[in-house]
Amino acid sequence: MADAAGTPMNLDSSETREMTRVPFTDLAAMTGEVWPEIEQDYLSCLLDGAYIGGPAVTAFERGWAAYCGADHGVGLGNGTDALLLSLTALGVGPGDEVVVPANTFIATAAAVVRAGATPRFADVSDDTLLMTADTLAAAITPCTRAVIIVHLYGQLPDMAGLAAIAQQTGIAVIEDAAQAHGAEWGGRRAGSFGAVACFSFYPAKNLGAFGDAGAVTTSRPELADEIRSLANHGRSHGHSHYHHDRIGTNSRLDALQAILLSGKLAHLEEWTERRIALASRYREHLGGGEFTGTGLKLTATAPLARHVYHLFVVRVPRRDSVRTALTRRGIQTGVHYPVPCHRQPPLRRLAEHPLPVAERAAGEVLSLPLFPHMTDRQVDYVCESLAEALRAAAVGSEAASAQ
Numbered sequence: 001m002a003d004a005a006g007t008p009m010n011l012d013s014s015e016t017r018e019m020t021r022v023p024f025t026d027l028a029a030m031t032g033e034v035w036p037e038i039e040q041d042y043l044s045c046l047l048d049g050a051y052i053g054g055p056a057v058t059a060f061e062r063g064w065a066a067y068c069g070a071d072h073g074v075g076l077g078n079g080t081d082a083l084l085l086s087l088t089a090l091g092v093g094p095g096d097e098v099v100v101p102a103n104t105f106i107a108t109a110a111a112v113v114r115a116g117a118t119p120r121f122a123d124v125s126d127d128t129l130l131m132t133a134d135t136l137a138a139a140i141t142p143c144t145r146a147v148i149i150v151h152l153y154g155q156l157p158d159m160a161g162l163a164a165i166a167q168q169t170g171i172a173v174i175e176d177a178a179q180a181h182g183a184e185w186g187g188r189r190a191g192s193f194g195a196v197a198c199f200s201f202y203p204a205k206n207l208g209a210f211g212d213a214g215a216v217t218t219s220r221p222e223l224a225d226e227i228r229s230l231a232n233h234g235r236s237h238g239h240s241h242y243h244h245d246r247i248g249t250n251s252r253l254d255a256l257q258a259i260l261l262s263g264k265l266a267h268l269e270e271w272t273e274r275r276i277a278l279a280s281r282y283r284e285h286l287g288g289g290e291f292t293g294t295g296l297k298l299t300a301t302a303p304l305a306r307h308v309y310h311l312f313v314v315r316v317p318r319r320d321s322v323r324t325a326l327t328r329r330g331i332q333t334g335v336h337y338p339v340p341c342h343r344q345p346p347l348r349r350l351a352e353h354p355l356p357v358a359e360r361a362a363g364e365v366l367s368l369p370l371f372p373h374m375t376d377r378q379v380d381y382v383c384e385s386l387a388e389a390l391r392a393a394a395v396g397s398e399a400a401s402a403q
């Protein structure tokens with residue numbers, strides 16, 4: 001590739017690399033580690049020409065279900081379809097309500113709307129930023145058919161408390177585990193709690209594909225069959241290719257993605273342990289004296305949870321200036337999420353009661369870099385820089401208010 005001046009275009013110039021001392025994530029490092037192990041299978045599949053479904057997809061589906069502690073896995077096109085098809089398979093549709101947390105990625109609530117049902121927003125815990133048994137109970141009405149419990153940032157909320165409310169009220173539990181591959185609660189893995197659990201393998205997730213991919217896990221065979229059929233134009237197992245039992249869609253997992261995902265699955269525990277170790281290092285530094293009085297707040301780990309740190313989320317005052325200061329020091333950060341779902345234009349009319357915790361958190365949350373190939377030294381540098389950025393932001397705001 002060449003630009004207009006005829007010089008070769010360098011997408012990652014050494015200048016940019018130098019300026020970005022801590023990227024938000026590093027997907028290429030994971031690919032580099034796994035590629036030698038999958039290269040042969042990947043090339044064989046390319047040359048073989050069977051690109052959708054087939055033995056590589058079945059092998060990944062089985063491996064993924066076993067990893068999650070569920071009986072069945074169904075590979076899908078993405079995590080959003082996993083949510084939509086799960087709702088449809090459970091019979092959720094027009095006239096039904098589904099409780100979702102106010103602090104989540106929009107896909108959780110959007111899937112409910114796409115299924116023809118109405119999302120009802122539950123506020124979240126000020127400590128974990130996850131839904132609680134109390135906020136779930138408060139959002140349930142006689143029309144509620146299901147709850148989507150979101151294991152946001154990489155940890156599960158109090159699953160016993162939430163399941164008890166769901167059981168009392170007779171509503172189905174769906175897990176949105178898109179950020180929680182390998183996370184556990186009380187020794188049980190994400191993907192084994194709900195009637196059905198939804199996963200995304202979007203490249204930046206803890207287990208990520210070379211593009212879009214997703215899956216559901218369930219221990220109910222009829223749900224697995226229904227979702228598999230819905231994702232394949234309503235075809236059913238054992239029927240002809242030209243026989244359609246229901247109106248479905250096209251949301252199948254590609255064989256090349258399945259080969260990569262199986263290859264990466266073999267590394268997932270090791271990468272997760274590294275994420276956890278980096279997070280402990282962050283916690284140690286950020287709990288230190290130089291942060292007292294800065295307004296920094298850590299996100300708590302729920303009791304009994306194995307947090308897999310898809311994201312390391314803190315809350316800071318004057319977030320924009322803190323972010324700018326970190327960017328200047330070559331540190332990429334993220335915000336998950338700056339606008340709560342119920343404040344997005346298409347969903348605004350559905351927010352009936354105040355959701356104070358989610359709303360306040362949206363203005364304060366800041367995701368610090370965390371990825372398996374990050375170094376200890378990079379964590380130290382982010383922490384030093386954050387302490388400086390918080391002090392500078394506080395001085396800046398005092399100066400502004402003195403004027």
Ligand SMILES: *Cc1c(COP(=O)(O)O)cnc(C)c1O
Pocket residue numbers: 078079080081104105107108150152176178179199200201202212213214
């Ligand atoms: C990524 C994500 C999704 C959507 O998954 P896609 O594969 O991008 O469609 C849904 N819910 C949550 C919480 C997510 O983080």
